Amino acid sequence: MNDADLTQSELARRSGIHRAIISDYVRGKYEAKQDKLYQLAKALNVSESWLMGYDVKKERRHPEEQVENTKKENGDITSEDIDHYFNGLRSYEGLQISDEQKAFMRNSIKSFLESQKAMHNKQNKKK
Known part of the structure; x- marks a missing residue:
């Protein structure tokens, strides 16, 4: 709020969350639930992860920017x-996801993708 130079009343108006x-x-x-974090982050134009105190970029990634990132020439992420994706996860079908679980999922995905990349590179060397 201080960075955005907003009062609690103005933030309440922008976010739709009661000032109290x-x-x-x-x-x-109280700690804000995921839906309220989203509303606050959107009103403050910051990322939800940053708002929660994670060491990530402050800037909010807009949905159209996320779509653009997947439209790179080769579809790279x-x-x-x-x-960024895994830092934003909070729960799955109502079940809370811990930081340790997020780290495990993030590392599993990265390991899988790295193995696929290595396999692809190996196959291309044979050609």
Whole structure:
């Protein structure tokens, strides 16, 4: 809020979250649930992961930007794209996902993709 130079009332108006609830978040009385984090991050134009205190870029990635990232010439995604996706996960069908579980999933995906890349490179060398 301070970085965006917003009052709690203005943030409440922009996010659709009652000012008293925002006040409770600021004081640490409650932690925002995923849907509220999304609303706050959108209103503040910051990433949800950054808002939660993760060491990620502050800038919000807009949906059209995410689509553009997948429209690169060869359809590449980067390791950073994978990190950003998994940092944003909070739950699966109501079951909370811990940081350790997110790290395991992120590393599993990266390992799988690296093995596929190595296999592809090996096959191309044979040609």
